[in-house]
Amino acid sequence: MNEKDFIKSEKDSFGKVYVDINYAIDNIKPFIDNETLKQRKYYIKLPVLDKYLKLIETSEEQNKNKGVFGFLKKDDSLDLVKNYKSQNSEALMQLENCSKCACLNCNLTCNFNSCLGCRKNSFIAQCDHEKLNITHHNSYYLNLTNNKTGLSERYSVLATLQDCAEDKQYIIIQNMKNADEKFILYYYPGLSEDTYGEITDAEEFDYIAAAYEAI
Template sequence: MKSDFEIITKEKERWGKIYTDIYYAIDNISPFLSEDFLKRKKFYAKGKVLKDYMKLLEEEEQKSNKKGFFSRFTSPDEGKINSYKASNRETFTQLENCSKCACFNCVVECSFKTCTSCRRNSHIKSCDHNKLNVRVHDNFTLDLTNNDTGKEDKFKVLATLEDCEKDQEYIIIENIRDINDRYILYLYAGIKEDTYGEITDEDEFNFISQRFETLEA
């Protein structure tokens, strides 16, 4: 019984904070953004999933506190709670990342792709609102083949960057077996798969490298 109530308490503490942050953010930014731009933000469209989850937790907690005639208390329906989370797993992950994103409380109607280019388990870490933003990722890896050696290696994606002035995206990757083996490449997002290209302009390469190094520092 105690563990059942502890589960609800922990869930309310974790997701209750994110739920509160989301609706505070919506209230704060709504007066400054057009309805069309506001609707592009994923947490605006998907926040109801978390709202319904908080309602479910509250109902289960209240039900469990009611004393029955033949038994003292009824345990929370943990299966119902887990089922709801499982069926909305992607949305829960998305909303958690939204709460950490630089776009979360932003009131600038910028030219970045922002939410439309958001990948699973990612969020924008840094944004200057005009030219460049930097997106970080969790558990995003690529299997790439070296064109010179023909050898395939697995790379961890450290960040993707968007330059909205050039309408160009970049990707920074690191060899999982050798942290000194890093690459900065052009990123061309595709419907079925992404493609990559070599950056030949030294100034452009250095600019992207410096922006990422500033984030790492």
């Protein structure tokens, strides 16, 4: 990808994220208090995106003004864009996820963990605003002992679910060496270590499985 295409791609992609998030803030601001608003990750991280877009615009303008002999002129604006993105990659990635999150335009007061329980590179894919929400994760992996083999194996986390009515959390994982091997477990987040438990109630298991498959 050449410089011009890179700048256009970044401007289009993150420009949309910026518009979506600002639109959401304008929508919910009249209905929630400042303390709640400040708990929204996209609100506190938005200045990072604002600066990134300004760097992109500067680079775009300098590229337009190069003229026929632009290749003779030194232009470090693209390096500034790429360096800034590299240094703030986690925040920018989170803002991309926030723009897809079910919490983005929500102004309800709820009992879910919401932003306070959000892992990096994740977003709430679905929420019924009362009982259950489902969070999708990218690049979230676990090393767990397979009870069948007794060996430590690596699993990809497909989703976590929170049932605030029953005060329970669940995790759905997939064996990275065997895609057909999936598990639904109780999920107990801890300060230093998370733990997991087997679901023995068939009806409860089916309910969580159906909720995940429905999204």
